[in-house]
Amino acid sequence: MKNIMKFFGLCLFSLALVACEKDNITNAYFEENPERLNEVASDLRKALASSEDGWVMMVKSNLNAEVYTPIVLKFDTITNRVHVTTVYGVTNNTEDYFRISNGTGSPQLIFTTGSIMSTLYRVGIQASDITDHIYNLVSVSADTIAIRGYRSGRVYTPEGGVIYKMFKRPAEWTWAENPVKFDWTNPAFTNNVNSVIGEMKFEYKDPSANATFGWRFWSWSDPTVYRIRDPFAIGYNIGTGGFKPMNYFIITGGVTNDVNTTVSMGHNAISIYPIPYNTGTNQSVIALGTKIKTHYLILKNEVRTNDNVKMEFEAYDQKGNVIVKAFYDNLR
Amino acid sequence: MKNYLYLLVVLFILTGCKKDNNPLGDVDETVDYFSKKQIKPKSQWNELDYLCDSIQKAYGVEIIYEYTPRIISGSTFFMPPQYDLALPYTKVVLNKLWLKPLKESFPDFFNKETPIEFILAGGFVHFNDPTTTATAAGAGMNAQYYRLGMGGVNRFSTSKSWLWDHIVTLYHEHAHQIDHKYGRGYLFDRVSQGKYYGIPGYASVGQAQARRDGFWTGYGGYAPEEDFATTVEWMLRLTEAQHAEQRRISASVPLETKYKMVHQMYSDMGVDLHKLNVMLDSVVYKVDY
Numbered sequence: 001m002k003n004i005m006k007f008f009g010l011c012l013f014s015l016a017l018v019a020c021e022k023d024n025i026t027n028a029y030f031e032e033n034p035e036r037l038n039e040v041a042s043d044l045r046k047a048l049a050s051s052e053d054g055w056v057m058m059v060k061s062n063l064n065a066e067v068y069t070p071i072v073l074k075f076d077t078i079t080n081r082v083h084v085t086t087v088y089g090v091t092n093n094t095e096d097y098f099r100i101s102n103g104t105g106s107p108q109l110i111f112t113t114g115s116i117m118s119t120l121y122r123v124g125i126q127a128s129d130i131t132d133h134i135y136n137l138v139s140v141s142a143d144t145i146a147i148r149g150y151r152s153g154r155v156y157t158p159e160g161g162v163i164y165k166m167f168k169r170p171a172e173w174t175w176a177e178n179p180v181k182f183d184w185t186n187p188a189f190t191n192n193v194n195s196v197i198g199e200m201k202f203e204y205k206d207p208s209a210n211a212t213f214g215w216r217f218w219s220w221s222d223p224t225v226y227r228i229r230d231p232f233a234i235g236y237n238i239g240t241g242g243f244k245p246m247n248y249f250i251i252t253g254g255v256t257n258d259v260n261t262t263v264s265m266g267h268n269a270i271s272i273y274p275i276p277y278n279t280g281t282n283q284s285v286i287a288l289g290t291k292i293k294t295h296y297l298i299l300k301n302e303v304r305t306n307d308n309v310k311m312e313f314e315a316y317d318q319k320g321n322v323i324v325k326a327f328y329d330n331l332r
Numbered sequence: 333m334k335n336y337l338y339l340l341v342v343l344f345i346l347t348g349c350k351k352d353n354n355p356l357g358d359v360d361e362t363v364d365y366f367s368k369k370q371i372k373p374k375s376q377w378n379e380l381d382y383l384c385d386s387i388q389k390a391y392g393v394e395i396i397y398e399y400t401p402r403i404i405s406g407s408t409f410f411m412p413p414q415y416d417l418a419l420p421y422t423k424v425v426l427n428k429l430w431l432k433p434l435k436e437s438f439p440d441f442f443n444k445e446t447p448i449e450f451i452l453a454g455g456f457v458h459f460n461d462p463t464t465t466a467t468a469a470g471a472g473m474n475a476q477y478y479r480l481g482m483g484g485v486n487r488f489s490t491s492k493s494w495l496w497d498h499i500v501t502l503y504h505e506h507a508h509q510i511d512h513k514y515g516r517g518y519l520f521d522r523v524s525q526g527k528y529y530g531i532p533g534y535a536s537v538g539q540a541q542a543r544r545d546g547f548w549t550g551y552g553g554y555a556p557e558e559d560f561a562t563t564v565e566w567m568l569r570l571t572e573a574q575h576a577e578q579r580r581i582s583a584s585v586p587l588e589t590k591y592k593m594v595h596q597m598y599s600d601m602g603v604d605l606h607k608l609n610v611m612l613d614s615v616v617y618k619v620d621y
Contacts, residue, residue, distance in 0.1 A: 080376050094416040095378070101400055112398030114414035114454040114486060122411050122455065124463035131462075133412065134401055154461035155407045234414075234486045237465045240454040241414035241486055 041100050041107035044140050048075040053169035053176070054083075055145060058318050059120070059128035060162075063274075063286070063295040068318045069128060070298075071116075072169055072176040084116040085176045087266035087296040088127060088273060089232055089243040091116065096242065109135045109147055116242030119232055123239065126274055127231070131161035138163055167320060175268040175298050182268045182299040184223050184249045192309050194219045197253060198330035202292055205323055209293070214254025215328065223247040226262055229277040236277075251288060261288045270297040270313070294324045307332040372398075380419045387422070391431040391442075395422055397452045409462035413454035413485040421452065421488045424621045429499045433615050440602030445510065451481035477513050480506060490621045499612055500568045507564035508557065510601075516560040520593050523586045529553045543578065546586030563594045567605035568612060575606070 048055065054074035061069060072085040075098065082098040085091055096115035101108045111117035111133040118133040131149045138146035149161025169176060183189050200215035220226070230246040232239040247265045252258055261284040264271045272289040273296075275281045289295040297313035304310075308330060315324040372381060384395040399412040413421070435442045458464045482502055487494070524546050529537055537550035547553035552562030567575060579588055598605050 078376075079378070080372075094414055097378075097398060097415060099372070099398060099400070103401065108401065110398075110400055111412075112400065113412045113418065118411050118454070122458075122462055133399065150401065154463075234455075237455045240411040241417075 037102045037107060040137065040140070041102060044107055044109065044137055044145065045077050045100055047140050047142070047145055049077040050142070051168040053171065053173075054085075055166040056169050056173075056320055057147075057164045057166050058316065058320060059130055059164070060318070061128050061295065062125045063289055064293070066317060067294045067296075067315045067323060069296060070173075070176075070316055070320065071120075071128075072173070073166070082111065082115065082117075084242060085267050086116055087269035087298060088116075088120075088264075088271055089246050090180060090265060090267050092242060092244045094241060103136055103150075106137045108150065109137060114241035119239040119242050123232065126276070129162050135164075136160070143168060170320065175300060180265075180268055181302060182265065182270070184219055184247055184265050190219055192304070192307050192330055192332060193217050196309075196330045196332065198309075198328060198332075200255065200292075201327040201329075203325040203327075204293060213292075215251065216253035218250035218252055218260070220248055220250065220262075223249060223265075226264075226275065226281075229275045229281065231264075231273055231275055231277070255291065256284065256288055259284050259287075261285055263288070266296060266298075268299045270299075272296060292324075292326070297324075297326055378415075380415065380422060383419070383422055383427075387427060387431065391435060391446065392448060393426075393431065393446060394449045395426060395452065396449060397422070407460060409458040410451075410481075410483070411454040411458075411462075413452045417454075417486050417488045418452050420490075421485050424490065425488070425495065425498060425502070426450065428619075428621065429495065429612070429615050430502060433611055437611050438603040438608070441598075442602075445506075445513075445601060447476075447478055447480040447506075447509065449479040451479065452485045453481055453483040454486040456483040477509065480509055492617055495621070496612075496616045499616060500565055503568055503608075504561045504565040507561040511557055511560050514597075516556065517593065517597070520560065520590060521556050523589050523593075524553075524556075524559065527553075527586075528555055528559070530555070543582035543587060544584055546582075546584045546590070548587070559590065560594065563590055564598070564605065567591070567595065568609050571609060571613075572606040 054072050057071045057073060058068040059071060069087060074083040074085075076082070080097050080099060082096050083091070084096065094115070095113075096111070096117075097113045099110045099112045101110055115133075117130070120128045120130045121133045131153045132151045134150040135147035136150055138148050140146075145166045146163055147166065148163045150159070152158055152161040181189065195216070195218050197214065197216050199212055201210075201212040203210050224245065224247060226248040227233070227245050230238075232243045232246065234241055248262050249265065250260045251263055251270070252260045262275065262281050263285060264273065264275075272285055272292075272294070274285055294315040296315060298315065300312045300314050302309070302311045309328070309332070310330075311328040313326040313328065314322045317323040377385075380397060384397070388394050397413055397415070397418040399410070431442075431446070434446070480502075482498070482505060484498070489495075527545060528534075529550065531554065534550045534554035537545070537547075537553060539549055542548065542550045542553050545553060547559055548562045548566040552559050552566075566578075570578060575591075579591060595605060
């Protein structure tokens with residue numbers, strides 16, 4: 001019995017020794033390196049400012065597995081203003097702000113006021129896989145800034161969204177600059193394009209998928225006609241700002257089996273995004289995107305010779321490489 | 333046995349050895365765990381930052397329009413307001429309709445009951461999922477003693493109807509705060525006990541019926557907390573004469589009883605809600621913004 005008691009006693013004794021070591025979790029690293037966060041934040045600030053044409057974030061929507069949507073972000077680190085250019089719509093002339101803030105362990109890049117970035121967060125997966133307007137910095141180097149959404153979506157989902165590896169805007173992406181040439185409110189543009197029966201030739205990574213469709217652009221006499229169904233409007237608690245009110249036009253002809261399909265005007269882009277507030281329109285928009293295997297087409301260049309108009313469009317993959325090419329000819 | 337006792341003593345000494353060692357170390361003020369103390373440097377201030385600074389100095393309210401993780405709530409989602417709308421909203425609604433006239437006309441109420449933080453929300457509250465589009469619950473972040481917030485800032489408009497509706501809703505939300513702070517009272521809850529409509533019952537009750545039942549609106553009949561807030565709100569929506577007339581038409585004793593309770597409660601805090609109605613009417617309708 002005595003031995004058993006001794007044995008018990010020794011067991012307790014050893015437990016006590018182990019217990020003493022148990023709680024040595026400390027913030028020693030952070031405490032001993034208080035300048036660390038500031039240094040990383042400063043690296044981020046310098047990197048953001050280093051790209052004159054801005055940084056590109058490639059986001060994915062549930063409309064297409066391979067075509068990613070570019071978001072061009074230009075950061076002014078003096079005034080903390082950010083300018084966002086996208087193919088979803090045309091950017092409004094508002095002041096949008098960002099901030100670099102010390103988070104836990106890594107700095108955070110935060111789009112602090114209502115902008116396209118918070119609108120995309122708000123709208124959800126039909127537009128993009130953005131799940132926050134607050135991002136943790138994952139890594140920063142001269143040519144890549146990796147950021148990750150702080151939250152991953154709705155309540156009770158794990159922390160941390162998609163990691164975006166932002167790269168510097170390629171110099172040839174002049175479509176992201178002003179002015180918007182692909183402008184359905186401008187008669188100089190719609191001339192010889194509106195209502196003309198032309199064609200669009202598509203080239204894909206897999207050449208066997210290449211196809212040419214009859215293609216007719218058609219303008220609503222009032223391009224604002226569908227604004228009540230604007231998928232990013234501030235009304236109806238949908239968007240949180242950043243976009244100008246949407247303008248619309250029609251794509252029809254062989255490509256849609258002559259179904260008039262209302263699409264919207266992005267920044268030098270055809271935006272084939274769902275219009276969820278009208279079921280019929282929504283279905284035809286999704287059908288068009290499925291048929292041509294992309295949900296946007298960016299205008300790369302336009303050549304006008306007398307009445308002939310040729311336009312070259314493209315769409316990108318996750319790394320910003322061209323994955324879809326489209327050649328429009330009005331056949332005049 | 334004696335050995336065992338010695339062992340116990342040693343054990344106590346050893347287990348006690350590191351007890352006062354805070355496992356996480358002392359709180360280090362230089363590490364900004366929640367971005368709380370990160371002040372925006374003055375060199376980066378914009379017009380709204382200067383305005384918010386002046387308002388904080390004049391009225392003691394910190395206005396928050398830029399969102400950082402600090403104001404994230406666990407289960408509800410808010411979207412930051414657009415800068416271009418937050419600026420005129422702060423100028424007109426917060427400064428000219430809310431804080432300035434309140435401080436001048438009802439200094440006691442202003443001094444004691446003004447929150448020290450005010451958050452601007454661009455859209456409305458999104459419960460559980462940021463992609464939901466329900467427009468219910470203009471603010472929903474007002475169950476805190478020190479902080480008030482309003483949704484719908486991105487719909488800011490200088491139209492009289494928008495300004496009027498927004499400022500009385502602000503006092504409605506503020507009433508929730510007063511309710512949480514002091515309690516609407518044991519007796520208030522007993523007046524219409526057992527008669528609340530609940531969800532979804534309240535949605536199908538018209539205003540006239542609700543008033544006969546002792547509530548200012550169907551929504552006011554949803555639950556005691558909304559009953560209290562709508563009682564405050566309708567004293568501000570109606571003039572004193574209109575209010576008396578509505579009470580007469582309703583012929584509801586509970587409506588009259590709760591009105592007297594709330595009117596007295598606010599009077600004790602330094603504001604006669606009928607006089608506040610006159611003041612709000614003058615700042616909204618007699619001035620153009």
